[in-house]
Amino acid sequence: MSKSYTQGVRVVERLSLDIAPGEFLVLLGPSGCGKSTVLRMIAGLEEPTEGEVRLDGTYANHVHPSERDMAMVFQNYALYPTMSSRANIGFPLRIEAPGRDPGPRVEATARMLGIEDLLDRFPHQLSGGERQRVAMGRAIARHPSAFLMDEPLANLDAKLRNHLRAEIARLTRDLDVTTVYVTHDQAEAMSLGDRVAVLRGGVLQQVGTPRVVYALPENVFVAAFIGTPRINLLRGVVLAPLDGAMSIGLGRQALVLPEPLSPDHRLLRVQQGREVIVGLRSEAVRLARPAQARPGEVAISGLVEHVEFQGHEVLVHLNTGSRPALVPDLEAPRPVSRPTRRRRREGRVLDRLRDRAGTLRAGPVVVLEHPGDAGSERTEPAPAEGRLPGDLIVRTTPDHALRHGMHVPLLVDLAHLFVFDHAGVRICPAPARSPDLED
Ligand SMILES: Nc1ncnc2c1ncn2[C@@H]1O[C@H](COP(=O)(O)OP(=O)(O)OP(=O)(O)O)[C@@H](O)[C@H]1O
Numbered sequence: 355m356s357k358s359y360t361q362g363v364r365v366v367e368r369l370s371l372d373i374a375p376g377e378f379l380v381l382l383g384p385s386g387c388g389k390s391t392v393l394r395m396i397a398g399l400e401e402p403t404e405g406e407v408r409l410d411g412t413y414a415n416h417v418h419p420s421e422r423d424m425a426m427v428f429q430n431y432a433l434y435p436t437m438s439s440r441a442n443i444g445f446p447l448r449i450e451a452p453g454r455d456p457g458p459r460v461e462a463t464a465r466m467l468g469i470e471d472l473l474d475r476f477p478h479q480l481s482g483g484e485r486q487r488v489a490m491g492r493a494i495a496r497h498p499s500a501f502l503m504d505e506p507l508a509n510l511d512a513k514l515r516n517h518l519r520a521e522i523a524r525l526t527r528d529l530d531v532t533t534v535y536v537t538h539d540q541a542e543a544m545s546l547g548d549r550v551a552v553l554r555g556g557v558l559q560q561v562g563t564p565r566v567v568y569a570l571p572e573n574v575f576v577a578a579f580i581g582t583p584r585i586n587l588l589r590g591v592v593l594a595p596l597d598g599a600m601s602i603g604l605g606r607q608a609l610v611l612p613e614p615l616s617p618d619h620r621l622l623r624v625q626q627g628r629e630v631i632v633g634l635r636s637e638a639v640r641l642a643r644p645a646q647a648r649p650g651e652v653a654i655s656g657l658v659e660h661v662e663f664q665g666h667e668v669l670v671h672l673n674t675g676s677r678p679a680l681v682p683d684l685e686a687p688r689p690v691s692r693p694t695r696r697r698r699r700e701g702r703v704l705d706r707l708r709d710r711a712g713t714l715r716a717g718p719v720v721v722l723e724h725p726g727d728a729g730s731e732r733t734e735p736a737p738a739e740g741r742l743p744g745d746l747i748v749r750t751t752p753d754h755a756l757r758h759g760m761h762v763p764l765l766v767d768l769a770h771l772f773v774f775d776h777a778g779v780r781i782c783p784a785p786a787r788s789p790d791l792e793d
């Protein structure tokens with residue numbers, strides 16, 4: 355289905371998604387990518403401009419929201435301020451079955467959510483998290499056939515968010531109700547979803563289990579959006595001389611692909627001389643000397659630019675002499691929640707960012723400012739604007755004594771190497787459905 359609010363501007367572009375009964379599906383993407391619009395089309399609050407919504411296999415574009423038997427939970431949980439929690443939770447039940455006492459259902463729901471002792475309080479006497487639980491109770495009490503949740507935890511502090519996240523996971527599993535959950539928080543998506551659907555500029559990028567979208571991202575956007583710290587994306591060039599070892603040049607250094615080449619690496623030969631994007635998650639690189647290399651690991655080195663202490667681990671920002679590839683949608687800081695009161699100057703900056711996000715809707719997934727010059731010798735890597743000068747972030751244990759300016763040996767595990775083409779599409783590991791070029 356597609357959706358345009360203004361003629362000619364599609365905010366959702368030919369989205370096709372099958373949601374299985376009982377499934378927990380997460381719609382994930384940056385602000386403005388169309389998540390809420392998709393959810394509202396499922397709920398019947400918006401009509402698709404093109405295409406159809408099917409419920410249990412039946413065409414449902416014109417089915418009224420109240421007839422869809424779905425319960426929605428929003429970020430701005432609107433409880434009726436003049437009603438107690440008990441009355442709020444019971445309200446949809448009284449509408450649904452007037453004359454029937456909603457009491458037992460309300461109490462069973464409250465027990466499930468651990469809010470029995472809040473039932474006689476009014477919204478203004480509750481904390482944000484408690485209000486959110488009451489709102490959840492109002493959705494659950496009806497035993498709907500589906501839950502639609504739009505960033506229901508976005509207004510809560512981190513601790514409460516984690517707690518309620520676990521609670522939502524447990525509840526939806528126990529109730530076995532189909533759930534579509536919208537978030538821009540990839541960690542939330544990964545921890546909750548049976549499957550995660552990643553949206554960018556109204557276009558579905560990939561849908562799969564959390565494991566698959568992490569381990570086999572179909573493009574640079576998915577790779578960069580999912581996982582912390584963010585995947586390292588370096589601009590490289592494939593070098594495949596007829597009489598020598600194949601390698602991927604990364605500015606001052608190169609990753610030499612070990613012989614015999616793996617099937618995936620062999621496929622890279624057709625990229626000879628072309629610019630590619632190398633993706634290395636922080637677990638693909640470790641601090642160790644070349645002599646310690648295990649099979650499949652190749653040696654490079656880096657200069658320590660910054661050491662980020664995190665307690666149980668350390669993130670080391672290194673300069674390896676390569677240049678990072680930019681993913682435009684993800685470079686600007688994402689507004690976490692829309693500020694209600696903001697100073698004029700801040701407002702203008704936010705508006706500018708939003709305008710830019712608008713123009714990027716159909717723009718490229720990845721930007722290589724000067725295509726074609728990645729293979730040339732460079733002595734001074736130019737750091738991207740607003741970034742730390744490092745081009746590679748590596749995780750390590752806190753016992754390494756690392757200081758700014760140190761030169762450290764690195765081992766790259768090629769089993770964890772991603773290669774994307776210049777447009778950002780993954781070419782290594784090879785896409786599953788690509789024709790087998792080996793025999
Ligand atoms: N009623 C509307 N009229 C016109 N444009 C709209 C309307 N609602 C949403 N849009 C536009 O459609 C796009 C998608 O909006 P949507 O609310 O679905 O995004 P989202 O992914 O939910 O973002 P967020 O994470 O910020 O909530 C945005 O560019 C938004 O400005």
Ligand SMILES: [Mg+2]
Pocket residue numbers: 389390391504
């Ligand atoms: Mg939204």
